[in-house]
Amino acid sequence: MTRRVTQMDVARRAGVSRATVSNVITNRSGGNVPITEETRRRVLEAVEELGYQPHAAARTLRSGLTHTIGLLVPDAGNPHFWGVVRGVEAVTREHGYQLVLAFTALEPERERESLRALAQQRMDGLILLLTYPGRLAHELAALRLQGGAIVTFGGVLAGKDAVVQCYGQGSAQLMAHLLGLGHRRIGFIHGVARRALGAERLLVYRRALRSAGLPAEDDLVVHCGPTLEDGLAGALRLLDLTPRPTAIVGVNDLMAMGALQAAAQRGLSVPRDLSVAGFDDIDLAPYLVPPLTTVRAGSEEIGRQAARLLFQRIQDPGLPIQRIDMPAHLVIRGSTGPCPP
Amino acid sequence: MTRRVTQMDVARRAGVSRATVSNVITNRSGGNVPITEETRRRVLEAVEELGYQPHAAARTLRSGLTHTIGLLVPDAGNPHFWGVVRGVEAVTREHGYQLVLAFTALEPERERESLRALAQQRMDGLILLLTYPGRLAHELAALRLQGGAIVTFGGVLAGKDAVVQCYGQGSAQLMAHLLGLGHRRIGFIHGVARRALGAERLLVYRRALRSAGLPAEDDLVVHCGPTLEDGLAGALRLLDLTPRPTAIVGVNDLMAMGALQAAAQRGLSVPRDLSVAGFDDIDLAPYLVPPLTTVRAGSEEIGRQAARLLFQRIQDPGLPIQRIDMPAHLVIRGSTGPCPP
């Protein structure tokens, strides 16, 4: 392997000093350091001929800027988060930044680990999709990351910008929709890594039932893990209840898919025999059979907002802390219908 | 923001020199540089107290190692690639490496751009999921990346390790399965970013039909874009043919989902009226309604193999070039059934 091409090589070849090369490359000519068109051309030519690529680490060391942001993703198995990643990536690229991904697999230990790794990279910013906000706050303090630009989602950290999914209103709309269709026995699959997650959705579900004068039956709420498999198992449990619920709400679309699958396995037709709804409106939701009724905040939009917030803070650290609420609304598709007689 | 804690601070606090701190931290004590237990303890204590985090860029600049690998992903909208990412990430983490992701959105221009960015980071290794292998080979040469550890998937680059998805046998199995079920009019949705992609699957499809003595009808092959939407449109086109095909094969599971959706929209029951099958066996495939018959190579396993290959090469650049063939086999689920009379 031949030696790496450095700035020095370019300088020699163009017959100028390293400083000049640097100035040309970082395009400082537009600003306070003017450069002859001729010099500029020669440098660029040399760069081209030698195939020179500036060394990011050296640049970072000197400038303190990495042009990289880190993204902590809880669950690589949930399409919702892919959507968020896509949104983040789009904005990141617009800004000419790199994206470093770390997955936590919903485990607190790995959340900690990943955060530490991200800290060592001295990223210009971090977007944290949180599962365990409490622990993380502690960890962040220990890592002296306080100064850095950080945007969270899935939990609010004191003194940090945040994007918040507001599922309250959407949940209420969904419950009104189902009750309006005549459903009285509505099951809920609470498939999450940690009990506190999705609490708002569950709360609104319970409140809506109470308001409708329906008894709160513990059987109708199934707590289970966050995977599709868990969701399927949970849904089967609900379907084996007597009397059987006529509608099932999943805490997210993955759980709703579990319910769709469970219905098929029990020979039930959706929405004729059973209505199913979820949250998130993952990409695939409109393409499921039947298309899934769900509450949408917009995964990709969430990612975009988070990234925008982050870049705002990177550009101006003095800005007041912001919190962006992402409203969610009901999207009615084919998986919900009138309560069977 | 208080000044960053540096190695120097730790050294002062522990009453030793910077070199000693470095030796302790990189754990060179196990090797050739022995260190007193006492010194070691004092250093570690100081690290803890000050919350010292080594500066990755400085480390990289000096050592030439980034402990980072780059992963180029064609399409953030295809679950198959997310499986691959998960596999790569798992192995990467086992090795204590960071993962930098770049998406190309299937556009050659962005593939180029991303590659350049990855090159500037001087990653220890690159895993490239290719869409345009031809162009990329050229680009790689221009970037003088030849020396680096690179593993490709989705195309083979001269002198580089590669993981290859061998869909030939699986395709044949799938066609035999469908023909065995009595299907004679079998549609194919070729939804890809570039015609040459998925060529093997299409080839085997055509060959199987020919071997069965069936006429090659151009109508039965729909070429379209790579999104779910494209797939749906393509499938609708197939279903509107007369006589209607009794089975549809998607070039991947996304296209198959499009076919599932199209069937529902036309009031057809799968598999009673129409059989549907795909390729890749994405996570969700078993949970679709009906569960999808597909040809599986194992997305996550592909990622893992690619990463393993990469780390092997990083550890020993002298190794002969390897090529890992990932065999694929048919997974029969509920979406395929006997040809309707």
Added chain:
DNA sequence: TTGAAAGCGGTACCAG
């Protein structure tokens, strides 16, 4: 067993 010092490849200041 520990310390001193020379870079790694850039950037940014200041002098010419």
Added chain:
DNA sequence: CTGGTACCGCTTTCAA
């Protein structure tokens, strides 16, 4: 407008 040069924070060789 361009060149010299002092760093950024760490690793690594060599001496003590």
